[in-house]
Amino acid sequence: MVNVLAATHPEGTVYGEVGDVTVPLRFSAAPDALSQEYAALRERAAVLDLSGHRLIEITGPGAVEYAQRVLARDVEYLTSDRCMMSLVLDDAGQVVDQVLAFGREDGILLASSCGAGTRLLEHLRAQADDGIEIADRSPELVLVGLEGPYAWGVVGRLIDGELASLPFESVVETTWDDVDIVFARTGFTGEYGYQMIVPREAAAGLWSLSLEHARPAGQEALELAMLEVRQPMPRHEATPGATVIEIGANWLVDVTKEAFVGREAVLAAFESGTGRRTIGFTCADGVPAAGTRVMAGDQVIGEVVHAVHSVGLGTTLGLARVDRDLAAAGLRLSAGGVGVTTLTSPYIVPKSWSIPII
Amino acid sequence: MTIDELRAKAAERQQTCSQIKKMIVSRLDLEIEPDWITDDQPLFGRGLELDSLDVLELYVAIEAEFGVALYDSEMAVFGSVSRLADEVNPALRAQG
Numbered sequence: 001m002v003n004v005l006a007a008t009h010p011e012g013t014v015y016g017e018v019g020d021v022t023v024p025l026r027f028s029a030a031p032d033a034l035s036q037e038y039a040a041l042r043e044r045a046a047v048l049d050l051s052g053h054r055l056i057e058i059t060g061p062g063a064v065e066y067a068q069r070v071l072a073r074d075v076e077y078l079t080s081d082r083c084m085m086s087l088v089l090d091d092a093g094q095v096v097d098q099v100l101a102f103g104r105e106d107g108i109l110l111a112s113s114c115g116a117g118t119r120l121l122e123h124l125r126a127q128a129d130d131g132i133e134i135a136d137r138s139p140e141l142v143l144v145g146l147e148g149p150y151a152w153g154v155v156g157r158l159i160d161g162e163l164a165s166l167p168f169e170s171v172v173e174t175t176w177d178d179v180d181i182v183f184a185r186t187g188f189t190g191e192y193g194y195q196m197i198v199p200r201e202a203a204a205g206l207w208s209l210s211l212e213h214a215r216p217a218g219q220e221a222l223e224l225a226m227l228e229v230r231q232p233m234p235r236h237e238a239t240p241g242a243t244v245i246e247i248g249a250n251w252l253v254d255v256t257k258e259a260f261v262g263r264e265a266v267l268a269a270f271e272s273g274t275g276r277r278t279i280g281f282t283c284a285d286g287v288p289a290a291g292t293r294v295m296a297g298d299q300v301i302g303e304v305v306h307a308v309h310s311v312g313l314g315t316t317l318g319l320a321r322v323d324r325d326l327a328a329a330g331l332r333l334s335a336g337g338v339g340v341t342t343l344t345s346p347y348i349v350p351k352s353w354s355i356p357i358i
Numbered sequence: 359m360t361i362d363e364l365r366a367k368a369a370e371r372q373q374t375c376s377q378i379k380k381m382i383v384s385r386l387d388l389e390i391e392p393d394w395i396t397d398d399q400p401l402f403g404r405g406l407e408l409d410s411l412d413v414l415e416l417y418v419a420i421e422a423e424f425g426v427a428l429y430d431s432e433m434a435v436f437g438s439v440s441r442l443a444d445e446v447n448p449a450l451r452a453q454g
Contacts, residue, residue, distance in 0.1 A: 085404070168404075190404075229400065231404070251400070256390065278398075327368070328397070329371060329440050330451065332359065333364075344397075344443075345440065346400070346441070349432075349437065
């Protein structure tokens with residue numbers, strides 16, 4: 001899918017395919033592009049092209065009941081001034097996607113994870129029954145994000161300073177440049193975060209104006225910052241056969257809810273107490289590929305799930321899935337012949353945790 | 359370290375984490391099994407969705423249960439259960 005904001009991106013933007021979309025990986029081909037964009041996210045404010053997150057609207061008299069069934073968290077009372085993150089599971093308890101659910105007057109609006117829209121839409125339609133309508137709103141609406149310890153200041157300059165201090169996961173309908181938009185306080189990186197659902201024809205204007213106050217950060221910087229605060233990333237972590245428990249995404253599932261697709265499978269995995277668990281790690285040498293075996297002495301105890309070079313740590317940061325009795329921070333193991341040390345999350349403490357909104 | 363020594367070290371952290379999870383569920387009256395909370399999930403805002411009042415409750419609970427006063431600590435100590443474990447059981451910070 002073509003990137004809808006591409007015309008506004010700077011020359012030299014490096015694009016890549018993520019699932020079913022083309023997204024800016026970095027907004028420059030310069031060698032330090034990632035570190036500069038990462039610094040904007042962690043030190044100042046970054047504007048995020050989230051147009052690769054598909055917006056799917058569920059309406060009709062049975063919309064809430066249907067959403068309760070297909071979402072793993074409880075959305076029965078998700079009013080139009082709230083949003084929440086949730087997993088979407090299949091009957092086997094496997095992760096279909098991780099969504100941001102917005103309560104709406106006439107139903108619910110889901111933002112898929114980046115590039116997962118087609119898969120999510122197919123799943124939702126396969127689960128659909130009478131009394132609901134499922135519409136892909138991405139042809140008309142675009143998601144734009146702002147994140148960083150000073151992102152609140154950008155909100156003040158762009159829209160309204162009072163919106164910056166909304167409680168986490170609050171949503172308001174407001175206007176920008178006489179255009180109706182949905183504004184939410186939410187995010188992926190642990191920093192102050194905001195997302196705006198904007199009509200497609202206005203998205204380029206909002207994006208361009210945002211750039212007067214914030215630097216754009218691409219998918220690579222965003223995913224690195226997500227990893228650093230252990231924000232689940234299904235496209236890297238939901239490997240075939242891995243249960244929610246093994247992924248460690250329990251918090252995106254509400255087991256106190258009586259019924260939802262995948263509940264029995266998730267509970268069975270939890271109650272079995274078996275399988276592997278996910279743990280962060282660092283190593284001094286290289287970035288081990290996903291699938292690299294993790295060893296304790298000469299015994300295979302798991303494998304690398306995902307690893308990158310962390311700009312913030314100045315070294316490798318990764319996730320490994322290892323035997324449950326060895327899934328703990330502070331252990332020296334090895335991966336691909338290189339020593340690794342398991343870590344406690346968050347691996348980077350967001351600056352926003354110590355900066356008030358003023 | 360041998361694999362048995364690694365398992366013993368992991369078990370020590372998991373034991374402390376388990377104790378913290380039981381304390382959180384009990385003190386905050388949560389309707390989940392303590393083990394449903396993972397060692398590394400966020401606790402505030404995202405994740406367990408605790409708020410500032412919950413933090414106050416946890417300050418008191420941690421001092422009562424572990425004899426550790428965290429009142430002047432940065433919010434980072436509440437970054438995850440495993441991070442809290444480092445605070446209430448400093449022996450866990452030694453690498454194995």
